[in-house]
Amino acid sequence: MNFSSDTAAPAHPAVLEALARVNHGPAPSYGDDRVMKQLRSLLVRTFETDELDFWITASGTASNALALSCFCPPTHSVICHAQAHIQVDERGAVEFFTGGGRLHLLPGKGAKVDYGQLADYLEAFDPRFVHETPPAVLSLTNLTECGMAYQPDEIAMRAERAKHFGLAVHLDGARLANALVFTGASPAEMSWKAGVDVLTLGLTKTGAVGCEIILFFGKAKEKGRELRARAKRAGHMPPKMRYLAAQAQALLDGGLWLALAAHANEKAQKLAAAFIADGHRLAWPVEGNEVFVHIDEHTLEKLREDGAAFYEWPTGSNRFVCSWATADAEIAALSESMTRSMRK
Structure with missing residues (x-):
């Protein structure tokens, strides 16, 4: 992740x-x-x-x-x-x-x-x-x-x-x-x-x-x-x-560079949808391969415990970036981690 x-x-x-x-x-x-x-x-x-x-x-x-x-x-x-x-x-x-x-x-x-x-x-x-x-x-x-x-x-x-x-x-x-x-x-x-x-x-x-x-x-x-x-x-x-x-x-x-970028953008949209489904609010619309999202501290802690890597952004949100290599399994694992965090 x-x-x-x-x-x-x-x-x-x-x-x-x-x-x-x-x-x-x-x-x-x-x-x-x-x-x-x-x-x-x-x-x-x-x-x-x-x-x-x-x-x-x-x-x-x-x-x-x-x-x-x-x-x-x-x-x-x-x-x-x-x-x-x-x-x-x-x-x-x-x-x-x-x-x-x-x-x-x-x-x-x-x-x-x-x-x-x-x-x-x-x-x-x-x-x-x-x-x-x-x-x-x-x-x-x-x-x-x-x-x-x-x-x-x-x-x-x-x-x-x-x-x-x-x-x-x-x-x-x-x-x-x-x-x-x-x-x-x-x-x-x-x-x-x-x-x-x-x-x-x-x-x-x-x-x-x-x-x-x-x-x-x-x-x-x-x-x-x-x-x-x-x-x-x-x-x-x-x-x-x-x-x-x-x-x-x-x-x-x-045009391989554009195909790889399209893959990254698509995965970012899927990731954003997972955050929204879990009740989190996006800081900015997703227009590329980056997702900026507001996440509560409890969920952040659980994500880190489960090994998720991301950046806390200076503007108060958290940045998650998808790449040409991002797989659906990684997004599913992150979604599952957020679901577990709600069980406390």
Whole structure:
């Protein structure tokens, strides 16, 4: 009954098979290999554009921080939600990689940046006022830290405001596949067609060993050379890039990443139904593979005693995450554990 995180899940067998396939003979180092070139073609098809550049890291934190550092100088800021991963869970990595750039936090229901707050802030900001840090980037997260999905038009609306004031737009897509499955949008519709300049596409939570892709779109692809320099300097240019690229290839080719995300989303809906049937209240609608639920202390204690793994969330709820590997038996066991807790 491990619902702690989708990062706790094992790697999908297709990923391990792909690693084995590329594990033969020598190959050029630092991204100049055949698998990386094949991956570029696959990304072009997946995102329906040739106007892109990319790099891969094994860490979502590194991908976010490297991507944002290409757009945010030390004297500027990144606008994000107060609960965004780059604020709450990445230990100041953005500030570190930008050499001093700060985060400007905005509120919003369900961890979505409130459009009105964003528009008001940008309208009121005076770039001539030397005492205030000017914004350089808007960073959105899909799924949000409350497990909610931005629709493409919601991203586009916020991106339009940001670009009107000269900001770049970053999308943290650690769980993008889950958002795509829920909304029915295509990768292109959720990214560059909605005004996103740089996407950090997470595949680790979808079944990879460790694979996070930084994607630049349109004119932003000119940042590719700078990104590689920053990646090298920061120690995120592994020599054997084919092993990272092979993971992405296995998941993206044929749409496996979306199928695995669909499975995780489906199990989250079943899990949410089990909580509701037991009388518990959801903190947020389930729009991906995460369930946020209010549970009484007695039931929490019994769940822990029975070996359930989950997180107490800072907002007063408890987070349960389903993955590509979540089985109905785990949900049934959790439901049975809750039933036993009522017997006291």
